[in-house]
Amino acid sequence: MADDRFHVYDTTLRDGAQQEGLSLSVADKLAVARHLDGLGVGFIEGGWPGANPKDTEFFRRARTELDLKHAQLAAFGATRRAGVKAADDPLVAALRESGAPVVTLVAKSHDRHVELALRTTLQENLAMIRDTVSHLRAGGQRVFLDAEHFFDGYKSNPAYALEVLRTAAEAGADVVALCDTNGGMLPDELAEVVHAAVQTSVRVGIHCHDDTGCAVANTLAAVKAGATHVQGCANGYGERSGNANLFTVVANLQLKRGFDLVPPAALADMTRIAHAITEVTNVTPNSHAPYVGTSAFAHKAGLHASAIKVDPNLYQHIDPAAVGNDMRMLVSDMAGRASVELKGKELGYSLTSATSRELVDRVKDMESKGYTFEAADASFELLLRDTLTGERRRHFEVESWRVIVERTKGGELVSEATVKLYAKGERIVATGEGNGPVNALDRAVRLALEKLYPELAKLELIDYKVRILEGTHGTGAITRVLITSSDDTGDWATVGVDENIIEASWQALEQAVTYGLLRSGRDLD
Numbered sequence: 367m368a369d370d371r372f373h374v375y376d377t378t379l380r381d382g383a384q385q386e387g388l389s390l391s392v393a394d395k396l397a398v399a400r401h402l403d404g405l406g407v408g409f410i411e412g413g414w415p416g417a418n419p420k421d422t423e424f425f426r427r428a429r430t431e432l433d434l435k436h437a438q439l440a441a442f443g444a445t446r447r448a449g450v451k452a453a454d455d456p457l458v459a460a461l462r463e464s465g466a467p468v469v470t471l472v473a474k475s476h477d478r479h480v481e482l483a484l485r486t487t488l489q490e491n492l493a494m495i496r497d498t499v500s501h502l503r504a505g506g507q508r509v510f511l512d513a514e515h516f517f518d519g520y521k522s523n524p525a526y527a528l529e530v531l532r533t534a535a536e537a538g539a540d541v542v543a544l545c546d547t548n549g550g551m552l553p554d555e556l557a558e559v560v561h562a563a564v565q566t567s568v569r570v571g572i573h574c575h576d577d578t579g580c581a582v583a584n585t586l587a588a589v590k591a592g593a594t595h596v597q598g599c600a601n602g603y604g605e606r607s608g609n610a611n612l613f614t615v616v617a618n619l620q621l622k623r624g625f626d627l628v629p630p631a632a633l634a635d636m637t638r639i640a641h642a643i644t645e646v647t648n649v650t651p652n653s654h655a656p657y658v659g660t661s662a663f664a665h666k667a668g669l670h671a672s673a674i675k676v677d678p679n680l681y682q683h684i685d686p687a688a689v690g691n692d693m694r695m696l697v698s699d700m701a702g703r704a705s706v707e708l709k710g711k712e713l714g715y716s717l718t719s720a721t722s723r724e725l726v727d728r729v730k731d732m733e734s735k736g737y738t739f740e741a742a743d744a745s746f747e748l749l750l751r752d753t754l755t756g757e758r759r760r761h762f763e764v765e766s767w768r769v770i771v772e773r774t775k776g777g778e779l780v781s782e783a784t785v786k787l788y789a790k791g792e793r794i795v796a797t798g799e800g801n802g803p804v805n806a807l808d809r810a811v812r813l814a815l816e817k818l819y820p821e822l823a824k825l826e827l828i829d830y831k832v833r834i835l836e837g838t839h840g841t842g843a844i845t846r847v848l849i850t851s852s853d854d855t856g857d858w859a860t861v862g863v864d865e866n867i868i869e870a871s872w873q874a875l876e877q878a879v880t881y882g883l884l885r886s887g888r889d890l891d
């Protein structure tokens with residue numbers, strides 16, 4: 367477990383998920399949590415159990431499905447409602463029952479917000495904090511407090527804002543995180559307020575939004591002023607301009623300020639982790655992101671090129687290897703031989719060096735065309751099997767498929783797909799209808815195969831993600847489709863890439879079915 371003297375606290379799954387256009391399923395949240403744990407963060411805020419059914423489900427599944435090595439889960443929620451006891455508030459009960467070792471309570475610290483938004487008295491707000499914190503502490507959970515609108519509150523009524531901190535600490539909160547909720551602060555003025563808060567001898571944390579483009583700078587200024595708990599989000603996700611980018615914060619503190627926050631080997635994996643999370647969130651990675659962007663250490667050829675050859679350190683602020691980046695990291699370069707061998711071993715295959723070299727070449731070639739295997743482990747395993755056996759064996763071979771999309775008189779769109787395929791020596795033709803072309807193809811394939819492989823009835827497509835990738839070398843845009851499928855024992859993801867979205871979907875779908883059959887014990891031999 368991470369050192370308690372300084373907290374790296376991630377809020378991607380709660381505050382980061384507020385980003386416009388970002389929508390995470392429970393499985394996505396579990397996947398992001400695993401990646402963050404791999405980086406070595408101390409705390410992962412999973413969401414608001416009780417207030418949001420998906421988050422309640424996340425905490426329930428986390429108990430059996432997450433095996434965290436470094437991080438502890440934190441449940442987020444509000445102080446009790448005005449006028450009731452914490453013990454009688456169902457939302458507080460949901461926090462208690464989440465099973466999370468840590469609860470982060472959000473509380474008002476701005477007098478005007480207490481009166482206008484909460485519509486209660488300043489005294490009752492303090493009582494709500496005291497009662498809720500001590501109630502949860504008595505139940506054995508650790509409590510942090512997010513002091514909402516703290517900086518604006520301090521400007522409005524400094525004595526009251528500080529009283530909120532003291533009240534929380536006296537009731538048993540270990541940390542009070544000062545939140546720049548509106549994100550309007552600049553580093554110098556923020557540091558003065560943090561300094562004043564630290565003087566109360568309460569343990570202070572910091573939570574910044576990037577509305578002034580200063581979220582990371584503000585976080586560093588707060589640390590300099592005495593904060594020992596930093597909050598932020600993977601890749602700077604968050605509503606409006608985003609939250610403080612936790613990756614940038616960690617890299618800055620560890621590499622520039624000598625903090626020992628995450629294991630150096632994990633930091634050296636940060637670029638891969640940052641990209642793997644974008645595959646889950648389906649948000650195009652920012653190539654200019656500090657430290658982890660593909661352009662972060664890329665140099666324009668020409669003036670610098672020859673000097674870089676002599677001494678690369680003349681042109682870069684750190685050794686990119688410290689964060690797992692490279693002077694020019696193509697996505698395909700992420701599939702090094704070591705990682706392919708590791709992944710193969712993880713899946714239970716032992717690869718000779720000749721096979722792993724061949725597999726790396728195939729992975730690199732396919733990734734340069736837009737495939738990604740970070741988020742499509744089932745496609746990777748199929749590729750690995752094909753490489754091992756030297757041939758592409760499947761449970762069924764496709765002769766052709768066809769999809770028709772029809773707009774009816776009533777304006778309704780219906781899709782009809784026909785697939786022709788061979789399986790167990792039979793030629794099968796089947797037609798399926800659906801609300802979209804992929805849905806129709808899925809139904810047609812199942813109809814074609816259900817007699818031969820009844821176990822396909824358990825297979826379900828649970829997620830479908832599309833990303834348009836920019837073309838390279840004068841080609842048009844290409845489409846990448848990621849499909850997540852599940853049966854009664856787990857889920858798996860497959861990928862397809864083509865200029866045509868239906869072909870890309872078909873590739874992912876065909877692999878999803880193939881892999882599903884392998885999982886259920888239908889070997890190819």
Ligand SMILES: [Zn+2]
Nearest residue numbers: 381547573575
């Ligand atoms: Zn926030």
